[in-house]
Amino acid sequence: MGSTSTSNTHGEGLSRRNLIKRSAALGLIAVPTMSFLSACASSGGGNDQEKQKGEVTKDNPFGVTKGGTLDVVIFKGGFGDQYAIEWEKLYKAKYGPEISHLGTQEITGKLQPRFNAGNPPDVVDNSGAQQIKLDVLHKNGQLADLTELLEAPAPDDPSKKVKDILVPGTADKGFIGGKMHSLNYVYTVWGVWYSGKMFKDNGWEVPKTWDAFLQIMQDAKKKGIGGLAHQGKHPYYINVMIMDLIAKTGGLEAMKAIDNLEKNAFVGSEAAKQSIEAIYEIVDKGLLMPGTNSLDHIESQTAWNEGKAVFIPSGSWLENEQLKQTPEDFDMKFLPMPLLPGSKLPFEAIRAGAGEPFIVPEKAKNKAGGLEFLRLMCSKEWSTSFAQQANSLTIVQDGVDKSVQLRSGTKSAVEAVDACPVDQRFDYFYINWYSEMDESIRTASAELMAKRITPAEWLKRAQAAVDKAAKDPASANNKRQ
Structure with missing residues (x-):
């Protein structure tokens, strides 16, 4: 199944060889952690989201308001978090918010109390040994539906939708219960x-x-x-x-x-x-x-x-x-x-396949900003910046500039993907x-x-x-x- 699908049935088609030949393929998969508390207070979201909602345009499909705030939490693991800091500079240049950035490996420890209090961040790279379990967040209604992200105009070509510019099949990894709830951003081997x-x-x-x-x-x-x-x-x-x-x-x-x-x-x-x-x-x-x-x-x-x-x-x-x-x-x-x-x-x-799940919490104060952050991650500028900082390939088709140099391990992984027919690639x-x-x-x-x-x-x-x-x-x- 290609990335254009929004059903809950998943196939094995995952990439394009010309994309693989251009860059690296790295990523991160979560490992288990303590159970996530299901309690969730009614505070947060709602009115706060409305306060940070602006005019909807083709270049601003979620109606991000100028100024305001954006709260970003990044798993600081194999990729570090410098790539996100560079992204935040680009986002600030466009929308001018005050950005709160946290790079940590303690995702559950830092964020569990915030989710429980109804005061989660706007964007979370939910990965690592202390990943908050996605199925638990989903059951508690704490994940935003990212279907509107897939249907939004692509950042580099508004005549296309975001779902049209992703490596086929990679969006499927973020589906839980028939809807997309995470953007797995890194193409992983x-x-x-x-x-x-x-x-x-x-x-x-x-x-x-x-x-x-x-x-x-x-x-x-x-x-x-x-x-x-x-x-x-x-x-x-x-x-x-x-x-x-x-x-x-x-x-x-x-x-x-x-x-x-x-x-x-x-x-x-x-x-x-x-x-x-x-x-x-x-x-x-x-x-x-x-x-x-x-x-x-x-x-x-x-x-x-x-x-x-x-x-x-x-x-x-x-x-x-x-x-x-x-x-x-x-x-x-x-x-x-x-x-x-x-x-x-x-x-x-x-x-x-796709790894490193990014989520937007349903009760994020700046939910529109979180969705826009994920949309801009699918631009060639942000994708190339990620490759330069993290030695990795993203799920964006042709999303990495040809000038990016490959290290030996990355080059070897790229060659392995290139040698493997699409129908013989698999992912759990x-x-x-x-x-x-x-x-x-x-x-x-x-x-x-x-x-x-x-x-x-x-x-x-x-x-x-x-x-x-x-x-x-x-x-x-x-x-x-």
């Missing part, structure tokens, strides 16, 4: 990463099969190098490997079975069984980097940069996040998930749709990597999480074809 220098020094070839992948880790172990590092405190990352392996082994139908909460999504799925047993083989053969289960993402990634492990799973924000820790000659490279025997998708198949939606299910699976994965449960028990726990999510009446509104 997920997979495994390695050092080109380490491979060259050891004479290793790029592993395309699981056996070749394991052989490199076994060779590394003999040399005192860990085979795989993972971000143990944040099991989202090892789930990148697990879920990618399931999709590539069982094909797109295996992926959709999980998103669609089918009764055999895990238990009864041969692809899931083979995949989780393959991941456990890494643990059982002692191929994990020592201590990785107890490390957070920066600690594990830094150890990997120091040559203490061969591989690490992550999204394509990794290079930007590790700029200060990566040696100059490291030569960061992206690796699509190697194949188990009989895999339905080829080695070139990758998980790629359950992470946004069913946060409790996602967290339960992550917990099971942490237990598996620590050898506290078996692959069979992991499958049972994952299926139990699916079955529980399926009982929620709201799940009927989420369906992939």
